[in-house]
Amino acid sequence: MADIRVAYRHAPAPQFDDLVQQREAAALGMWVFLVTEVMLFGGLFTVYTVYRWLHHPAFVEGSRHMALVAGAVNTAVLIASSFTMAQAVQRAQRGLRRGLLGFLASTALLGVVFLGLKAYEYWSHYAEGLVPGALWTYAGQHSGPLQAFFFLYFAMTGLHAVHLTVGIGLVTGLIVLARRRRFTAAYHTPVEVIGLYWHLIDVIWVFLFPLFYLIG
Amino acid sequence: MADRVIPTRTNLMVLIGLLALTLATTLIARVDLGAWHLPVALAIAAAKTLLITLYFMHLRWSPGLLGLMALGAVLWLAILLGGSMDDYATRVWLLPLGR
């Protein structure tokens, strides 16, 4: 019975000729999707660039309100999660189910830690009256462009957090599938492909960190 | 994307490199670099991105097509940024006579 399940899993989907074609198509498809993600965030990076150019002092001021330690720690957390994800892929390639499960779980956990720290940061900004719009009570210098800075901060890190949450969901899905022995050394494409997505989330944060936390 | 298995040692070295660069960019921010802050920060971010894409994302051992796509994404972002900034950076150039 187990042999039939394994054999079935090794059959490519009907539109493909073999597993190699299927895996290559999946990888290419994910990379194309990642390109669309770069362009999606790219729109926001453009708004950021223009407003930083137009209102540099407000951006310097804004950066001073960021919790540098939280940001740096979060950067390290996400980098570590990319490491665990890369290791998960490696274990999958080697057919090592327990290692795969361990590294997937670590990846998801580190993602959750990131979100937790982010939530703490968001809450402290709210407490300081730095949430743009109706909740804005900060009355210091550069109030207009400073709101723009914080709008961009919440929009960009918020969009990033949404993507990270989706990623955590996907990794959790991988854990469920791995526990059911769905992945072998011969077939583990979802792990590879979701890994690529996870690493892009890391890359985006790699740029968000200096752009918001390290201005001047 | 290769079938190639990346050894733990390689992944560990990339991890250490990324953490080191993170530390570097955080510390450098405290030094007064004037106008160089942004280029330096972006250069470090770019270096980290290269490490992640080439090693963690296996781009180094993947078909050239995937690398081309990654490059394409960067290029297209540059087009969007460049075209928009051309407008903002040159608003005071070539004004009509008398202004």
Add this chain to the structure above:
Amino acid sequence: MIVATVALERPHEETYLSVGTTARSWLLTTDHKRIGILYMVSITLMFLVGGVAATFMRITLLSPGGGVVAMETYNKLFTIHGVIMVWFFLIPSIPSVLGNFVLPMMLGARDVAFPRLNLASWYIFVAGSLFLLWTVVTGGVDTGWTFYTPYSTQYATSHVVSTTLGVFIVGFSSILTGLNFIVTTHRMRAPGLTWFRLPLFVWSLYATSLILVLATPVLGITLILVTLERWLGIGIFDPALGGDPLLFQHLFWFYSHPAVYIMILPGMGVISELIPTFSRKRLFGYTFVAGASIAIAVLGFLVWGHHMFTAGMSTHAALVFSMLSYLVAIPSAIKVFNWTATLYRGAVSFETPMLYAIGFIGLFTTGGMTGLFLASLAVDVHVTDTYFVIAHFHYIMVGGMVTAYMGGLHYWWPKISGRMYPENLGRLAAMTIFLGFNLTFFPQYILGYLGMPRRYAGYPPEFHVLNVLSTAGASILAVGYALPLAYLLWSLRYGERASANPWGGTTLEWTTSSPPPEHNFAHTPIVTHGPYDYVRGPQGDQRG
């Protein structure tokens, strides 16, 4: 139901249409051919809604004082006409209908790379359409299809958000289609089918897909920003906060200019199939046409500022964008020269698809040349936001793309349905459309040049005659479009049964039955030469 089944299939031959006849077999299909038909139905419905809006607009413009509808209503009409025609008709039309049906077959494949994503893209399209239809029935939106700030973000009281969300949703449909086509073209070509043996329709769909995946996400984020500004009152484009309304325009046009190439490249691809087939001659300059498709896609990303010449952009940027806009005309011109050279000394016949193809060449070229007028800063200052611009883009999008869609629809109709349409009615419709189209839109060039602004519900009395001519043309055009709707549906039941290759085409889809079997080919074809080879015949060796 049973009668319909018998009418559609030959005895003992299972086709993609006969394998399942329940609603479930259609709504849960992963067959690219059925998904193409699902899209065909959806976009036709949306075309009718957008067309009704245009009808009311042209009726209003019959008299200088307007009056048929209130001015506020007129604003909603041109907005909904633009939004629907751009995102819910033109952009999906050829790629999602004809491309979905034909692309895998042209590659010798059984399906696209990701069939379930393909079905998902249709459902996403439907979801976005529902948002738009809700907008229409609950009072409409009046910002223009361009959603310029600050009107859209701060002052409009119409249903902006349901519209921006609808467009945002349908953007994912575009992205998934483009993604699917790119992966399919790279990874699922039959043995022997190298890039330079691909039909040019594939090249143009590939170029279109590049634009779909690179441009659409920027539109997505821009619409989200507009939506957030309306919901949260935070003006990212608001000067009071140090923002710039022009930044919206940069982001919007970075997508929307390449979008117009999404709305012409597939059409050019269809023409590149029709001209060789109905001249029985290989396409002149294949490599140049393939390269021109990619060049159009790339260069199309460098010219968006030409929509903003009078909006307050810097002079320097305006100059750069103007120069680049001249450049992007070159690959289009190359294609026109190559199609024309193909006709020369060909054995030309004038079946319905060919009538559309020849119409395309004339109308697209006219529209394209007026694009060059607009690329000139000095001219644009005078004719921007006038009917000159409207005539320009309708010549390309309707005279070009819709004409090509009609041509492709007729060309592949035998393959899709297994039936021939009535040829005489086909020719009549094509000529009616050509006549009606020119009568509608040529006066608009003159009106624009004389200064009639766009998006106005009335005009000075001296423009009366030209407006009446335009509306008369529109009614003829409507008849022209209604005819195929009627006789194509008629042909499903009563049309003459089609052979595998009624036109003598040489691309792979013509080597299989009409309609095709579910998995397209009995055996994966092996390709030994390029397309349009009227000496050696079709590309595929079926012995594979």
